[in-house]
Amino acid sequence: xxxxxxxxxxxxxxxxxxxxxxxxxxxxxxxxxxxxxxxxxxxxxxxxxxxxxxxxxxxxxxxxxxxxxxxxxxxxxxxxxxxxxxxxxxxxxxxxxxxxxxxxxxxxxxxxxxxxxxxxxxxxxxxxxxxxxxxxxxxxxxxxxxxxxxxxxxxxxxxxxxxxxxxxxxxxxxxxxxxxxxxxxxxxxxxxxxxxxxxxxxxxxxxxxxxxxxxxxxxxxxxxxxxxxxxxxxxxxxxxxxxxxxxxxxxxxxxxxxxxxxxxxxxxxxxxxxxxxxxxxxxxxxxxxxxxxxxxxxxxxxxxxxxxxxxxxxxxxxxxxxxxxxxxxxxxxxxxxxxxxxxxxxxxxxxxxxxxxxxxxxxxxxxxxxxxxxxxxxxxxxxxxxxxxxxxxxxxxxxxxxxxxxxxxxxxxxxxxxxxxxxxxxxxxxxxxxxxxx
Amino acid sequence: xxxxxxxxxxxxxxxxxxxxxxxxxxxxxxxxxxxxxxxxxxxxxxxxxxxxxxxxxxxxxxxxxxxxxxxxxxxxxxxxxxxxxxxxxxxxxxxxxxxxxxxxxxxxxxxxxxxxxxxxxxxxxxxxxxxxxxxxxxxxxxxxxxxxxxxxxxxxxxxxxxxxxxxxxxxxxxxxxxxxxxxxxxxxxxxxxxxxxxxxxxxxxxxxxxxxxxxxxxxxxxxxxxxxxxxxxxxxxxxxxxxxxxxxxxxxxxxxxxxxxxxxxxxxxxxxxxxxxxxxxxxxxxxxxxxxxxxxxxxxxxxx
Numbered sequence: 001x002x003x004x005x006x007x008x009x010x011x012x013x014x015x016x017x018x019x020x021x022x023x024x025x026x027x028x029x030x031x032x033x034x035x036x037x038x039x040x041x042x043x044x045x046x047x048x049x050x051x052x053x054x055x056x057x058x059x060x061x062x063x064x065x066x067x068x069x070x071x072x073x074x075x076x077x078x079x080x081x082x083x084x085x086x087x088x089x090x091x092x093x094x095x096x097x098x099x100x101x102x103x104x105x106x107x108x109x110x111x112x113x114x115x116x117x118x119x120x121x122x123x124x125x126x127x128x129x130x131x132x133x134x135x136x137x138x139x140x141x142x143x144x145x146x147x148x149x150x151x152x153x154x155x156x157x158x159x160x161x162x163x164x165x166x167x168x169x170x171x172x173x174x175x176x177x178x179x180x181x182x183x184x185x186x187x188x189x190x191x192x193x194x195x196x197x198x199x200x201x202x203x204x205x206x207x208x209x210x211x212x213x214x215x216x217x218x219x220x221x222x223x224x225x226x227x228x229x230x231x232x233x234x235x236x237x238x239x240x241x242x243x244x245x246x247x248x249x250x251x252x253x254x255x256x257x258x259x260x261x262x263x264x265x266x267x268x269x270x271x272x273x274x275x276x277x278x279x280x281x282x283x284x285x286x287x288x289x290x291x292x293x294x295x296x297x298x299x300x301x302x303x304x305x306x307x308x309x310x311x312x313x314x315x316x317x318x319x320x321x322x323x324x325x326x327x328x329x330x331x332x333x334x335x336x337x338x339x340x341x342x343x344x345x346x347x348x349x350x351x352x353x354x355x356x357x358x359x360x361x362x363x364x365x366x367x368x369x370x371x372x373x374x375x376x377x378x379x380x381x382x383x384x385x386x387x388x389x390x391x392x393x394x395x396x397x398x399x400x401x402x403x404x405x406x407x408x409x410x411x412x413x414x415x416x417x418x419x420x421x422x423x424x425x426x427x428x429x430x431x432x433x434x435x436x437x438x
Numbered sequence: 439x440x441x442x443x444x445x446x447x448x449x450x451x452x453x454x455x456x457x458x459x460x461x462x463x464x465x466x467x468x469x470x471x472x473x474x475x476x477x478x479x480x481x482x483x484x485x486x487x488x489x490x491x492x493x494x495x496x497x498x499x500x501x502x503x504x505x506x507x508x509x510x511x512x513x514x515x516x517x518x519x520x521x522x523x524x525x526x527x528x529x530x531x532x533x534x535x536x537x538x539x540x541x542x543x544x545x546x547x548x549x550x551x552x553x554x555x556x557x558x559x560x561x562x563x564x565x566x567x568x569x570x571x572x573x574x575x576x577x578x579x580x581x582x583x584x585x586x587x588x589x590x591x592x593x594x595x596x597x598x599x600x601x602x603x604x605x606x607x608x609x610x611x612x613x614x615x616x617x618x619x620x621x622x623x624x625x626x627x628x629x630x631x632x633x634x635x636x637x638x639x640x641x642x643x644x645x646x647x648x649x650x651x652x653x654x655x656x657x658x659x660x661x662x663x664x665x666x667x668x669x670x671x672x673x674x675x676x677x678x679x680x681x682x683x684x685x686x687x688x689x690x691x692x693x694x695x696x697x698x699x700x701x702x703x704x705x706x707x708x709x710x711x712x713x714x715x716x717x718x719x720x721x722x723x724x725x726x727x728x729x730x731x732x733x734x735x736x737x738x739x740x741x742x
Binding site: 037038214245308 | 451656
């Protein structure tokens, strides 16, 4: 009870940090977050991890080459209009120096994608957002880093194919999805995969919010697919697992997207979630050396951002840390090019995001081996990786059951190119020549 | 045919769950003539109170009366601090007050009990009943049947309460005209406090069943979305109407979800589905055109 004390403290701390943000020698981070509202529980873990890593860099190394990281959070409640309002509020503070802005919402990403170009403020959309922004020639300031919905769907199929002894021919796969832009994004990729791998694809949408799915699961029971690929969100995830239990569909045959693969999705479903699998681009657990060190350094100094420390090491917390790792690595790259020990601006960070090269060796150096996949971006490839792991819920925790799996880039990336070119035509954008970028 | 029956029964049982939420709306409407926008939030608060008490160490049998206590106090406080000032005001003023109340609960409840989605185990397994599955090959959930039984019991008790008790009659008088009810000595404040307390109890039952099914989380507030078409069809003032409306909505939306998309696809091409989100509202709209007061609602005749 009385959990409001911490948020009040957080507000007070934010004001204190706000005053620091004005200092020209600091590196500012605009953070549009959602810690309250319908999806607040997810946001608390993610932003807890994100802010903890920024704090960790300050505490452990005194910032990036001596440049201290400061930030300001603005609450969106996962609402597009509030997201734009927050962006407008924060962008003036991000003029001198800025980290990438993680929108954490496909809707907010779409709303900001054109504004960000005008304001020279790079957007990071890790695993969500406008996926054809992989083509950096058309979208210079948008970065769907790590992987996209389409590449993730393709990687899930690769995992299933391996389980089915290398062939999907004649198999039945049902795609149960949130009837929204998020849920529909991978359909084109799945249809291409179905043609290539000769499996039957059945599309089953679920109306928002998805708290009632008995019709869909009776349909699944009738069709009796070999697997269900599941693109759920929020309450839809627990409802699906419970409904699958109700019709007796084995949870071991359901593979969800990363938005349906956190503890927040499985714990409320109780026993119904056991055996369920989901894709992820970061692993859970406090055994990752970086996460263990954050606990020691940040929480040891009593500067942890989590209100509920049990979230430390959860999928979403570690995802927040991963997002911050990529942001900080981009800032290091920008400083290396434009001047060590100096804050960097949006244009410079944009260059760095387009030239990220986080190798296994670098991940090991920062204690993040296997936390996230290696990433190498370019003007033509703002995604940089396209890899996910498949994890399984054992009733108490997520356990990885595969190594990093890359989606079929040769099949999927041309789809992005076509879509991006179409967008360029509609908006009268002249695509950059990526061969001339460095 | 077996599949049709399976979908139909599943829909009827889902409809019972909608009815449980709709009942809370009916109670408030009967007492004040106002659509209580905060009913979904009350369902959330009630379920959160149960898991909140359990996290503090209370067993389920104790957490339920504690949560009921919280909901009763909430009802009394609502009457004292919100409604009392609005006696004899137009219904729209009361409606606006319930909107404010909804946002207040949605902000306060997670602040007090935390916003993490949590499981609520009532000890009723949500799995197919083996005997039915083996004999007829149909999936009927034990949990859904228990929920239907609870709803039937609740409706019977509430219907008897409204029909045969002094409070029930006083409540109907208050709903008709606040001022007239006051003039003949009916204690309006007392009646409103009771009815909000009873609505809190109904919210608790609905919240526990929905929470046990989908987890206790903010999305419980969305359960109110399906209650509106249920009310339009059943009538805003009828307790049995809430049940019948729920059954109609539940069965029709499930049948529509299964059988309409293939027809639409053959007519228009493309991929259809997810229509249960809007289908109940279309059905409610048709009912509004044909029978605006709903199946069991009171017909209003205004003299000009």
